[in-house]
Amino acid sequence: MAQKKVIGLLIGRENTFPGPFLDTVNQRGAAEGISAELAVLGGTSEVAEQYHAVLVDRISHEVPYYRAHLKSAVLMGTTVINDPFWWEADEKFFECTLARKLGVAVPKTIVLPNKQYIPDIDQQRSLRNLQFPLDWDAIVNYTGLPAVLKPNTGGGWKDVFIVNSIEELITAYDQTGLKTMILQEFINWDDYIRCICIGRQHVLPIRYNPRAPFHERYQISHPVEGRLREQAINDARTLVEALGYDMDTVEFAVRDDVLYAIDFLNPAPDFDNFSIKEDNFGWVLDRMCDLVLGYARGDTQPPWRDEHRWWKHAHRAPSPSPMQA
Numbered sequence: 001m002a003q004k005k006v007i008g009l010l011i012g013r014e015n016t017f018p019g020p021f022l023d024t025v026n027q028r029g030a031a032e033g034i035s036a037e038l039a040v041l042g043g044t045s046e047v048a049e050q051y052h053a054v055l056v057d058r059i060s061h062e063v064p065y066y067r068a069h070l071k072s073a074v075l076m077g078t079t080v081i082n083d084p085f086w087w088e089a090d091e092k093f094f095e096c097t098l099a100r101k102l103g104v105a106v107p108k109t110i111v112l113p114n115k116q117y118i119p120d121i122d123q124q125r126s127l128r129n130l131q132f133p134l135d136w137d138a139i140v141n142y143t144g145l146p147a148v149l150k151p152n153t154g155g156g157w158k159d160v161f162i163v164n165s166i167e168e169l170i171t172a173y174d175q176t177g178l179k180t181m182i183l184q185e186f187i188n189w190d191d192y193i194r195c196i197c198i199g200r201q202h203v204l205p206i207r208y209n210p211r212a213p214f215h216e217r218y219q220i221s222h223p224v225e226g227r228l229r230e231q232a233i234n235d236a237r238t239l240v241e242a243l244g245y246d247m248d249t250v251e252f253a254v255r256d257d258v259l260y261a262i263d264f265l266n267p268a269p270d271f272d273n274f275s276i277k278e279d280n281f282g283w284v285l286d287r288m289c290d291l292v293l294g295y296a297r298g299d300t301q302p303p304w305r306d307e308h309r310w311w312k313h314a315h316r317a318p319s320p321s322p323m324q325a
């Protein structure tokens, strides 16, 4: 019998996805010697054989020790969803730049110097490369008003401000402390779509109402259809394929038939059944199971695996010795 393969799941507070996911993978994988369980990590060494063939990471952005483990696990051959190196490097401003390069519409966006720094930074000596004061007129001239001031990384709508004037912008900016912020053209949307994206190919567009309370935002009574659906799928695929995320959501605000990508840095997307609703939850379970089983079997490789320079060095076939040549 082939060697047993274990799929590990790392989770935070969520409770509705983990159980059904582990059960489904265990049912489908049993005949092939593939099992799934909650990962249990604590103090592994740099030479340890990897216990997990695949790790599904839904929380390392909040638990840095997990990320340290995951980076080493990647080098040792474990497939991690999503690539911990890229997730750590990724930022919203970079993603806006990438979307422009890829021909996907995004709001006009500016990245701003931080409001505050750690005490060891002093304005006279440490910040000589920074323009001061900022030219707020020029900044707002580019984005227009109203505009959205939001963190360059982050989630959960924390520190997202909608500002209607330069005065409101400065008042909001003054509250942002050590965070790097972006200022973005506010898209006054007439429609809004969130796409759940699994395995970089499977895209499920769902109508979404950001103005509703959290658990009522996914609107299943009005499916996204026709040209809008096609465009959302195409653009979301373009973005996740370029970013290499196997698990992500991509959000679009629609204004005058143009889909503007608003937030596509969601590598641990909301999978709770009460929020995405039962049918969509079933779709996610299916696609996630297929994805991890494919990786565990070795049928597929993560797209980024051999793009890391250190991977090529560490896994290079030894060059033949002169005797063998």
Ligand SMILES: Nc1ncnc2c1ncn2[C@@H]1O[C@H](COP(=O)(O)OP(=O)(O)OP(=O)(O)O)[C@@H](O)[C@H]1O
Pocket: 107, 148, 150, 154, 155, 156, 157, 158, 160, 184, 185, 186, 187, 188, 210, 251, 253, 262, 263, 266
């Ligand atoms: N440029 C924009 N134009 C219009 N609305 C915006 C814009 N940027 C953000 N928003 C609104 O603010 C919400 C939160 O912004 P964003 O998604 O970037 O933050 P987040 O903290 O990553 O949110 P989430 O936890 O939902 O991923 C969006 O869902 C959208 O409704």
Ligand SMILES: [Mg+2]
Pocket: 154, 155, 156, 263, 265, 266
């Ligand atoms: Mg987000």
